[in-house]
Amino acid sequence: MAYQITIRNTGHRFTAEQGQTVLQAALAADLVLPYGCRDGACGSCKGRLVEGQFDYGSYSQKALSDQDKGNGYALFCQGKPLSDIVIEAREVRKAGDIQVRTLPARVHRIERPCDDVAILYLKLPANERLQFIPGQYLDILLRDGARRSFSMGNAPHDEEFVQLHVRHVPGGSFTDHVFGKMKERDILRLEAPLGTFYLREESAKPIVFVASGTGFAPIKSIIESAFRKASGRPMTLYWGGRRPRDLYMNEIPVHWATEHPGLRYVPVISEALPEDAWTGRTGLVHRAVMEDFPDLSGHQVYACGVPVMVDAARRDFTALCGLPEEDFFCDSFTTAADKAAGG
Numbered sequence: 001m002a003y004q005i006t007i008r009n010t011g012h013r014f015t016a017e018q019g020q021t022v023l024q025a026a027l028a029a030d031l032v033l034p035y036g037c038r039d040g041a042c043g044s045c046k047g048r049l050v051e052g053q054f055d056y057g058s059y060s061q062k063a064l065s066d067q068d069k070g071n072g073y074a075l076f077c078q079g080k081p082l083s084d085i086v087i088e089a090r091e092v093r094k095a096g097d098i099q100v101r102t103l104p105a106r107v108h109r110i111e112r113p114c115d116d117v118a119i120l121y122l123k124l125p126a127n128e129r130l131q132f133i134p135g136q137y138l139d140i141l142l143r144d145g146a147r148r149s150f151s152m153g154n155a156p157h158d159e160e161f162v163q164l165h166v167r168h169v170p171g172g173s174f175t176d177h178v179f180g181k182m183k184e185r186d187i188l189r190l191e192a193p194l195g196t197f198y199l200r201e202e203s204a205k206p207i208v209f210v211a212s213g214t215g216f217a218p219i220k221s222i223i224e225s226a227f228r229k230a231s232g233r234p235m236t237l238y239w240g241g242r243r244p245r246d247l248y249m250n251e252i253p254v255h256w257a258t259e260h261p262g263l264r265y266v267p268v269i270s271e272a273l274p275e276d277a278w279t280g281r282t283g284l285v286h287r288a289v290m291e292d293f294p295d296l297s298g299h300q301v302y303a304c305g306v307p308v309m310v311d312a313a314r315r316d317f318t319a320l321c322g323l324p325e326e327d328f329f330c331d332s333f334t335t336a337a338d339k340a341a342g343g
């Protein structure tokens with residue numbers, strides 16, 4: 001049985017076929033609602049269920065608490081209508097002409113800039129190119145039907161290789177493979193492009209980027225594209241890691257900051273050891289932002305990396321620094337463990 005979904009705040013209407021989530025139905029109708037993990041773990045797709053019967057699906061309490069649910073919220077990547085429904089979504093966009101495709105890719109080169117990060121350079125078949133909006137991610141499709149998400153670290157114009165920055169999650173089946181048996185010339189299957197973590201170009205507000213660890217990858221893609229477009233919006237990048245070596249491409253933003261007066265770069269280290277001889281900023285990366293920007297009310301923030309950082313940034317920037325919720329954009333690098341936590 002098909003049900004009609006109405007988005008109250010925009011007037012869009014579309015149909016969900018039997019068993020489709022709200023997000024799947026919207027995408028099938030060429031409408032993009034905000035989303036990240038599509039796994040009930042990150043909370044990016046949270047919106048209001050205004051009217052109708054609903055199957056909330058399976059999700060983590062961190063992404064949707066009982067209190068959220070009591071206040072009328074639902075996760076649209078998991079929830080399925082059981083009647084015609086009316087919802088409110090934070091943002092609705094037309095899909096545009098970039099199609100999500102499945103492609104093979106060959107592992108051309110693997111670099112290991114530090115112990116727990118691998119940079120994969122993937123080569124697509126001749127005459128194929130990956131169209132995407134800077135900041136988006138792809139899914140690696142595994143043989144058992146599982147998928148693993150990684151953000152493109154190259155800008156779309158830098159198209160010779162698709163670059164992925166992969167952090168090793170000990171005990172994780174795919175990243176254990178990347179750090180163990182994966183070798184150059186291996187073939188992967190990809191689905192791309194995915195996600196809504198990209199620059200809102202219609203805004204002129206100054207931008208604060210906050211990355212932790214490999215959360216640098218999509219931000220690198222966004223910033224390199226912004227330079228190419230000469231966007232002119234002032235940008236400040238905070239990149240956090242435990243030790244200086246966690247900022248595995250530090251020379252790149254250092255170079256950007258010398259070449260581009262519109263970009264300021266602040267590396268932040270939380271657990272430096274004496275042998276690191278670290279003299280820069282210390283502490284949690286989102287706290288460094290708050291020290292420098294006690295008032296974020298006129299900014300847009302793009303945060304990416306481990307869920308604990310992204311969640312703290314969203315909570316503290318909106319509650320303590322006056323950042324409007326609609327000016328906070330993120331990709332939270334959730335794993336199976338986050339979905340399982342309190343699910």
Ligand SMILES: Cc1cc2nc3c(=O)[nH]c(=O)nc-3n(C[C@H](O)[C@H](O)[C@H](O)COP(=O)(O)OP(=O)(O)OC[C@H]3O[C@@H](n4cnc5c(N)ncnc54)[C@H](O)[C@@H]3O)c2cc1C
Pocket residue numbers: 036037137147148149150151152164165166167168169170171172173174175176195214215217218331332333334335336337338340
């Ligand atoms: C939109 C998005 C973009 C991302 N982009 C990047 C990126 O650019 N770079 C990057 O490094 N990461 C990125 N990530 C995170 C990345 O997808 C994960 O780190 C990756 O999927 C881990 O895969 P894995 O197979 O190694 O681990 P998994 O096998 O998925 O396991 C992850 C962890 O969970 C544990 N675990 C597995 N199953 C369970 C269970 N049922 N209960 C409890 N614990 C369990 C494992 O032991 C392990 O510690 C992104 C994530 C998202 C959602």
Ligand code: FES
Pocket residue numbers: 034035036037038039040041042043044045046063075076077078
């Ligand atoms: S996209 Fe729905 S919880 Fe992550």
